[in-house]
Amino acid sequence: MNKNEVDDIINGFLVEEFEIEEDLVQPDATWGDIGIDSLDFVDIVVIIEKEFGFKLKGEDMIDVRTLGQFHEFIYNRHLSNK
Amino acid sequence: MQRVVITGMGVYSTIGKNLDEVRDSLFQGKSGIGFEAIRKEFGYRSGLTGIIDPPNLKGLLDRRSRIGLAEQGKYAYLSTLEALDNANIDQEYLEKIEAGILFGNDSSSVPVIEAIDLVREKKDTSMLGSGSIFQSMNSTISMNLSVIFKLRGINFTVSGACASGSHAIGIGYFLIRHGLQECVITGGGQEINPESMGSFDGLSAFSTLESEPTKASKPFDRDRDGLVPSGGAATVILESYDSAIKRGATILGEVVGYGFSSNGDHISVPNVDGPVKAIEMALKDSGMKVKDIAYINAHATSTPVGDEKEAQAIYKVFRDVRPYVSSTKSMTGHEMWMGGASEVIYSLLMMHNGFIAPNINFENPDEHSAKLNITPKTVEKSFNIFMSNAFGFGGTNSTLIIKKI
Numbered sequence: 001m002n003k004n005e006v007d008d009i010i011n012g013f014l015v016e017e018f019e020i021e022e023d024l025v026q027p028d029a030t031w032g033d034i035g036i037d038s039l040d041f042v043d044i045v046v047i048i049e050k051e052f053g054f055k056l057k058g059e060d061m062i063d064v065r066t067l068g069q070f071h072e073f074i075y076n077r078h079l080s081n082k
Numbered sequence: 083m084q085r086v087v088i089t090g091m092g093v094y095s096t097i098g099k100n101l102d103e104v105r106d107s108l109f110q111g112k113s114g115i116g117f118e119a120i121r122k123e124f125g126y127r128s129g130l131t132g133i134i135d136p137p138n139l140k141g142l143l144d145r146r147s148r149i150g151l152a153e154q155g156k157y158a159y160l161s162t163l164e165a166l167d168n169a170n171i172d173q174e175y176l177e178k179i180e181a182g183i184l185f186g187n188d189s190s191s192v193p194v195i196e197a198i199d200l201v202r203e204k205k206d207t208s209m210l211g212s213g214s215i216f217q218s219m220n221s222t223i224s225m226n227l228s229v230i231f232k233l234r235g236i237n238f239t240v241s242g243a244c245a246s247g248s249h250a251i252g253i254g255y256f257l258i259r260h261g262l263q264e265c266v267i268t269g270g271g272q273e274i275n276p277e278s279m280g281s282f283d284g285l286s287a288f289s290t291l292e293s294e295p296t297k298a299s300k301p302f303d304r305d306r307d308g309l310v311p312s313g314g315a316a317t318v319i320l321e322s323y324d325s326a327i328k329r330g331a332t333i334l335g336e337v338v339g340y341g342f343s344s345n346g347d348h349i350s351v352p353n354v355d356g357p358v359k360a361i362e363m364a365l366k367d368s369g370m371k372v373k374d375i376a377y378i379n380a381h382a383t384s385t386p387v388g389d390e391k392e393a394q395a396i397y398k399v400f401r402d403v404r405p406y407v408s409s410t411k412s413m414t415g416h417e418m419w420m421g422g423a424s425e426v427i428y429s430l431l432m433m434h435n436g437f438i439a440p441n442i443n444f445e446n447p448d449e450h451s452a453k454l455n456i457t458p459k460t461v462e463k464s465f466n467i468f469m470s471n472a473f474g475f476g477g478t479n480s481t482l483i484i485k486k487i
Binding site: 017018019039040042043045046049055 | 144145146149206208209210211212213
């Protein structure tokens with residue numbers, strides 16, 4: 001899976017599952033910009049596990065503030081999980 | 083003391099998904115009961131159940147609001163939307179008067195079962211997602227609706243077995259009567275899935291007359307053999323009389339009496355004295371005489387012992403006055419946690435449309451039901467005061483008296 005495919009999966013579930021407007025799903029958007037709160041993150045953990053086969057932990061995500069950073073973080077975890 | 087009135091009602095049930103459909107079903111004596119093969123595969127004695135369309139709330143509610151709602155919460159959201167619309171109450175008004183919520187609910191089985199199954203498989207609670215806890219708790223309906231409708235008054239669930247919905251209205255009535263609330267959203271919700279009813283089926287409490295499902299629920303009939311589980315949700319908007327008049331609301335009825343009691347007896351076998359006490363307390367609270375009650379919507383669920391005890395209790399209080407009696411459970415099945423609220427709505431619909439709904443399948447009385455004026459056919463009759471009974475496991479009893487004004 002390349003980076004674009006990872007980005008598409010993440011953006012896809014944000015639009016489909018979390019019903020976030022597609023226009024808002026931009027790399028520089030923060031969690032607050034797209035309306036994701038701590039409860040939503042509980043559901044993101046479940047989806048990431050299903051889609052990528054690894055478990056996200058909150059403490060690993062402290063520096064992940066934008067969607068672009070999240071794409072990058074998930075892609076790198078995906079590579080290291082291979 | 084404040085007078086307490088009903089200014090709105092809404093319902094999502096096996097005999098209709100809104101007030102108009104339900105009114106027509108009640109008038110026509112239409113049953114909402116069917117047979118579900120999955121129950122037999124599941125090991126049930128009886129495959130009989132109320133049949134209800136699962137609602138789809140996508141487009142009506144945002145994701146965060148939807149994922150906390152269990153099955154009965156979805157029904158309750160829809161019945162509450164209809165009730166608020168029926169009451170002509172908007173969001174701004176709800177917030178202004180700091181409205182509260184008291185909803186009857188006494189189980190939420192599927193989310194609990196699904197969560198346990200998943201954790202057993204994954205050995206990891208973080209895989210449950212965020213909605214599970216809010217669907218699983220007994221207070222799931224009141225907790226979710228209080229957030230969705232931004233309520234700032236009383237907020238809890240009344241769990242009183244099959245009298246839950248009736249007690250919820252009764253407690254709401256007390257709060258408004260004593261000036262502690264201006265408006266309370268009350269009601270009851272009931273899940274209807276096979277997962278939730280196995281333990282009840284295991285008591286051999288359900289009818290096994292599976293060959294003709296719509297004839298299986300026959301409260302008060304000599305040949306009744308058990309109840310039919312059912313569900314949905316019903317919402318009753320209670321307001322102070324002053325508040326209703328001030329905003330020019332249509333008043334559907336006044337709650338004039340609430341009586342309650344506990345049998346202090348067997349956990350599942352009802353008695354006569356407990357219901358008599360609740361009925362007499364409601365009459366005393368209302369200042370009514372037995373002759374003032376035109377119609378009794380009976381609790382009667384179609385179980386051999388329960389209906390017999392209620393028939394004896396009604397006769398003990400009413401003797402030869404003989405108001406009309408019917409159990410709408412003959413059509414709906416037993417709506418359990420919801421029934422005490424939905425049956426107030428069914429009776430209000432009758433009162434406002436000039437008829438008494440039939441106790442369908444009542445063909446032959448037994449010794450005790452023969453003493454009551456049970457109507458197997460729809461009676462076209464205008465009336466102004468009714469009584470609604472609701473009784474439950476543990477011997478909890480609730481009786482409400484509602485008057486047209």
